[in-house]
Amino acid sequence: MHFIKLRKIWYLISLVIIIPGLISLFTNGLNLGIDFTGGNILEVRFERPVAIEKVRQVMASLGIETSRSIQKSGQEGKKVTYLIRTKALSQEESTRLQKALGKLSQMTVLRNEYVGPIIGRELTRNALLALIGAAILMIIYITIRFEFKQGIAAVIALLHDVLVVTGIFSLFQIEIDSTFIAAILTIVGYSINDTIVIFDRIRENLKVRKKGEELADTINFSLWQTLTRSINTILTIIFVLVALYLLGGSTLRVFVLTLLIGIVCGAYSSICNASPVWFDLKRLEKKEKLV
Amino acid sequence: MQKNKILQIAGIVVIVVLAVLISFTPVFKPNELFNKYLPLIKNINLGLDLRGGVHVVIEAKGKDITPEEMKQLRAVIERRVDQFGVSEPLIQQQGSRRLIVELAGIKNPEEAVKNIVKVANLEFKTEDGKTVITGADLKDARETKDPASNQVKVDLTFTPMGARKFAEVTAANVGKTIGIYLDGRLLQNPVVKEAIPSGRAEISGYESLEEAHNIAILLRSGALPVTVGIEEMRTVGPSLGADSLNKSQQAGLMGIIAILIFMLMYYRLPGMVAVFALIIYAIIVTLVFLGLKVTMTLPGIAAFLLSLGMAVDTNIIIFERFKEELRTGKSLRAAIDAGFKRGFTAVFDAQLTTLIAAVVLYFFGTGPVRGFALTLGIGILVGLFTAVTMTRWFLHLMVESGLVKNLKYYGA
Numbered sequence: 116m117h118f119i120k121l122r123k124i125w126y127l128i129s130l131v132i133i134i135p136g137l138i139s140l141f142t143n144g145l146n147l148g149i150d151f152t153g154g155n156i157l158e159v160r161f162e163r164p165v166a167i168e169k170v171r172q173v174m175a176s177l178g179i180e181t182s183r184s185i186q187k188s189g190q191e192g193k194k195v196t197y198l199i200r201t202k203a204l205s206q207e208e209s210t211r212l213q214k215a216l217g218k219l220s221q222m223t224v225l226r227n228e229y230v231g232p233i234i235g236r237e238l239t240r241n242a243l244l245a246l247i248g249a250a251i252l253m254i255i256y257i258t259i260r261f262e263f264k265q266g267i268a269a270v271i272a273l274l275h276d277v278l279v280v281t282g283i284f285s286l287f288q289i290e291i292d293s294t295f296i297a298a299i300l301t302i303v304g305y306s307i308n309d310t311i312v313i314f315d316r317i318r319e320n321l322k323v324r325k326k327g328e329e330l331a332d333t334i335n336f337s338l339w340q341t342l343t344r345s346i347n348t349i350l351t352i353i354f355v356l357v358a359l360y361l362l363g364g365s366t367l368r369v370f371v372l373t374l375l376i377g378i379v380c381g382a383y384s385s386i387c388n389a390s391p392v393w394f395d396l397k398r399l400e401k402k403e404k405l406v
Numbered sequence: 407m408q409k410n411k412i413l414q415i416a417g418i419v420v421i422v423v424l425a426v427l428i429s430f431t432p433v434f435k436p437n438e439l440f441n442k443y444l445p446l447i448k449n450i451n452l453g454l455d456l457r458g459g460v461h462v463v464i465e466a467k468g469k470d471i472t473p474e475e476m477k478q479l480r481a482v483i484e485r486r487v488d489q490f491g492v493s494e495p496l497i498q499q500q501g502s503r504r505l506i507v508e509l510a511g512i513k514n515p516e517e518a519v520k521n522i523v524k525v526a527n528l529e530f531k532t533e534d535g536k537t538v539i540t541g542a543d544l545k546d547a548r549e550t551k552d553p554a555s556n557q558v559k560v561d562l563t564f565t566p567m568g569a570r571k572f573a574e575v576t577a578a579n580v581g582k583t584i585g586i587y588l589d590g591r592l593l594q595n596p597v598v599k600e601a602i603p604s605g606r607a608e609i610s611g612y613e614s615l616e617e618a619h620n621i622a623i624l625l626r627s628g629a630l631p632v633t634v635g636i637e638e639m640r641t642v643g644p645s646l647g648a649d650s651l652n653k654s655q656q657a658g659l660m661g662i663i664a665i666l667i668f669m670l671m672y673y674r675l676p677g678m679v680a681v682f683a684l685i686i687y688a689i690i691v692t693l694v695f696l697g698l699k700v701t702m703t704l705p706g707i708a709a710f711l712l713s714l715g716m717a718v719d720t721n722i723i724i725f726e727r728f729k730e731e732l733r734t735g736k737s738l739r740a741a742i743d744a745g746f747k748r749g750f751t752a753v754f755d756a757q758l759t760t761l762i763a764a765v766v767l768y769f770f771g772t773g774p775v776r777g778f779a780l781t782l783g784i785g786i787l788v789g790l791f792t793a794v795t796m797t798r799w800f801l802h803l804m805v806e807s808g809l810v811k812n813l814k815y816y817g818a
Contacts, residue, residue, distance in 0.1 A: 158646070160645075206516065206519075206520060206636070209516070210516060223643060223645060224641065224643050225642070225643045225645065225646040226640065226641055226642045226643060226646055227516070227639075227640075227641040228639070228640040228641070229636070229638060229639040229640070230637075230638050230640075231463075231635075231636070231637040231638055233465075233637060234463065234637050234638045237772075238772070241770045241771065241772065242770075244770050245766050245767055245769075245770035245771060248766045248770065249762060249763045249766040249767070252762045252766060253759050253762055253763070256758065256759055256762060257759070260755050261755075293775060294705055294775075294778075296771070296775060297705050297708075297709075297767070297771075297775045297778045297779075300763055300767050300779075301709075301712055301778075301782070303763055304759075304760040304763040304764065304782070305712075305716075305760070307756075307759045307760060307763065308716070308719070308756040308757070308759065308760050309756075311752065311755045311756040311759055312723060312752045312753075312756050314755075315751055315752035315755055315756070316752065319748070319751075340730075341726075343726055344719075344722050344723050344726045347668075347672065347722045347726075348715075348718070348719040348722050348723075350668065351664075351665045351668060351669075351715055351718045351719070351722070352712070352715040354661055354664035354665055354668065355658075355661030355662070355664070355665065355711045355712070355714070355715055356661075357661075358657045358658070358660040358661035358664060359654070359657045359658070359661060359708065359711065361657070362653055362656050362657035362660060363653050363654050363657040364649060364650050364653035364654065364657075366455070366646075366650050366704060367650075367653075367654060367657075367704060367708065370705070370708065371708070374708075374712075
């Protein structure tokens with residue numbers, strides 16, 4: 116298999132995954148959690164089974180809108196847990212709601228989160244700033260250690276990963292919270308890591324390149340040389356993530372799922388996108404010279 | 407075989423095993439002296455998401471908030487928080503007008519928060535509605551319970567200035583009432599029987615000692631210098647916190663064991679050396695966390711596991727390189743050196759770019775994201791260090807000791 120000669124297929128696979136996600140992002144957007152929009156999440160555990168309808172009735176009787184969602188988040192024997200999402204509640208409203216719910220059955224408040232709208236906007240802004248800042252600094256670093264075009268290729272591969280993950284979250288309307296940003300940045304970190312390891316090999320092989328050897332072949336050769344490492348590394352990370360997903364409890368699940376998708380995607384883009392894109396950028400450069 | 411090298415290996419193994427025992431397992435339990443500090447991992451600060459508690463972001467409202475006002479606000483809030491007797495509360499300024507307050511292990515977090523941000527404004531008013539004395543004149547307020555009548559009251563002590571005012575006012579209003587208002591609400595409207603020059607007074611009429619206690623706190627910690635609002639409040643019940651801690655620890659352990667098995671099976675002897683280096687890595691990271699007083703949160707645990715993954719990756723890169731060098735016919739020792747030398751540039755550049763991402767995340771992120779970035783950053787640095795020093799040194803020792811000569815065990 117020649118990675119560079121097959122690059123159009125890789126691009127096609129990436130596009131097939133990204134385009135539906137992009138369309139969904141533009142039409143449906145993301146299912147933003149209260150960390151971004153502001154609002155309330157109340158998670159409670161009833162000691163005896165309480166029907167979701169009862170919860171809804173209690174909320175309606177207090178005049179708290181129930182449009183966002185009331186969701187059964189777990190059941191253990193007779194105990195049921197509910198996740199109640201509402202608009203931002205005042206402290207009085209929140210206290211009244213907890214008191215009223217406590218009358219349905221003996222109840223424990225597992226968590227109660229309130230996020231004001233200002234904080235939410237800031238979070239979104241800071242996240243975008245962080246991503247852009249990180250991208251610029253990484254391009255600068257890669258330009259110093261490698262070359263500018265490799266920096267661009269690496270960042271394109273990163274953009275690919277970010278688009279795939281956010282696209283999937285938009286398609287399935289999975290709710291995202293502040294840990295989603297941490298997950299995206301970790302994915303970016305891992306993906307760039309993979310890309311650099313491959314670029315490093317290419318850099319080394321270019322130094323000892325024989326006369327007449329095609330750039331495409333050198334890149335392909337380097338990709339094959341680093342392939343075992345790429346696979347083994349991904350495997351070890353997947354071990355940890357799968358363990359976290361299965362045993363880590365509900366609070367971590369979405370976070371881990373994001374990482375799982377993103378890290379597999381990052382490995383793919385490092386092998387099948389970053390170097391091929393760099394190759395194409397190089398070809399453009401040669402064409403310019405010919406003209 | 408070289409005896410002194412074998413001895414060195416044995417020595418290192420013993421030291422590491424001891425370090426593991428001290429750091430992660432409670433082996434010295436009967437010993438009272440050490441019990442306080444061991445296992446080391448016990449002393450790591452747990453975040454609210456792991457032990458339950460409340461996280462509040464308080465924002466000062468109004469146009470211009472001066473640093474001086476923020477300082478006052480913080481002082482008042484600190485005083486109020488102290489009254490709740492929470493161990494190690496965290497109060498931190500963020501930006502120019504925000505305070506973050508974190509209280510762990512508190513019984514009724516929402517009630518506590520309410521009292522922390524409450525505007526306590528004490529006023530004494532005469533019958534014609536004139537405010538004659540304010541909370542600023544107050545020196546102390548304590549709740550007491552009269553053992554005879556079972557009546558709960560709050561004893562007030564005025565400042566010298568306040569005592570003078572109080573003496574004047576009571577002298578001028580004998581036979582009339584003086585209203586005591588808290589936040590505009592009339593608490594009591596006693597009739598002045600005689601002038602009170604002592605600077606002491608009491609408010610009674612509370613339902614419980616707890617109510618009196620809360621009011622006394624508000625009174626003695628004074629009014630907030632600015633209007634505040636709650637921008638964010640997250641409460642995690644202790645049961646959910648303990649559950650998360652438990653589950654993520656289990657998950658972490660399973661993940662680590664899976665990695666270790668994989669490394670041993672695939673990379674054989676170097677894999678074993680790497681596993682050993684990874685254990686040292688875990689100990690060093692724990693020590694750094696302790697030294698820097700890093701607070702462990704759920705995202706932090708995830709970051710730790712991910713940085714562990716990266717440390718494993720460093721070893722994988724180097725071992726793959728080492729195997730390649732062996733295949734070209736180099737001697738073991740030469741292959742180790744060449745593998746590290748060639749593998750290192752890749753590791754260095756790759757980890758550094760990831761570190762850049764972690765640093766950016768740390769500066770732009772807030773709360774849990776920040777903790778995540780810090781843990782990741784520490785993990786990367788320590789991982790880099792252990793891989794290039796420990797793994798390399800151990801591999802050399804292994805080869806030089808002559809214990810294992812068959813190339814097969816090196817995965818070639």
